[in-house]
Amino acid sequence: MTDLTHLTPLDANALRTLGIPEPWPIGFADRVRFTELDPLGHVNNAAYLGWFENFRLQYMKTYGxxxxxxxxxxxxxxxxxxxxxxEMKLDDDYVVTGRTTRLRNSSFQMEYAVWSGGALRTTSNAVLVMVNEDGKYPIPANLREIFKDRDGATDA
Structure with a gap:
């Protein structure tokens, strides 16, 4: 993966070329940094949460x-x-993939996976909620359609 540009969206075709299987529609490549390590030289568990958050922000931007x-x-x-x-260690190249899988009225579920060296290293599930100053609000219809069309999300 040394030829990948980090934090550039990878579409489904690019992911398949890297050996990342269906159903992942989008991913982002990056490299483990020193600040992400624990005292044993492994990626700290908190770093993964940061990776998923960075992915989610890029994912949302990519989806408009x-x-x-x-x-x-x-x-x-x-x-x-x-x-x-x-485990993952310093300078390991990796790809974070993600997709929206389930939709409710104001919340949705996402799945994530981290791939490195051709292997699945970490998986995750998250529930996200649409909010405003008044509380929860429904997922906009156009966003629901994007999640269904691009990710295969289903109504819960």
């Missing part, structure tokens, strides 16, 4: 979801679960 300005949609993390499958 406004995150700043007067039309910004406020999306908050309600719940996250992470399953660490194999």
């Amino acid at each position: 979801v406004p995150l700043t300005g007067r039309d910004a949609l406020m999306v908050v993390l309600r719940q996250v679960q992470v399953d660490y499958l194999a």
